[in-house]
Amino acid sequence: MNNKHQTDRPTLDAEGLEMQEAIDAVAGLVEQLQARSDQHDADISNQYFAADVMWGSPFGATVQGYEELHAIHVRLKQQG
Numbered sequence: 130m131n132n133k134h135q136t137d138r139p140t141l142d143a144e145g146l147e148m149q150e151a152i153d154a155v156a157g158l159v160e161q162l163q164a165r166s167d168q169h170d171a172d173i174s175n176q177y178f179a180a181d182v183m184w185g186s187p188f189g190a191t192v193q194g195y196e197e198l199h200a201i202h203v204r205l206k207q208q209g
Contacts (some may be wrong), residue, residue, distance in 0.1 A: 169209070171202035 165174040175198065184192045192198045 169206045171199055171206050174198050174206070175202055 148155070162174070165176075174188070175195070178195050178198065180195045182195050182198055184198050186192070192201065
């Protein structure tokens with residue numbers, strides 16, 4: 130296992146301060162994703178996604194794998 134990216138990650142099954150840390154972490158992630166999305170560049174938006182990413186659309190579809198998801202994001206960003 131590669132520990133390069135291991136940090137003290139918050140858990141979502143927590144209470145008190147741990148729960149607030151988890152909420153803050155999720156809010157920070159959403160803020161970063163939105164900022165990248167606003168740049169209308171799929172390469173920037175997707176730069177931290179794993180090769181085996183799973184992504185759920187607001188319409189209930191699930192996409193598996195970076196290449197498939199990236200192609201969708203490129204198309205959507207080109208469409209505006």
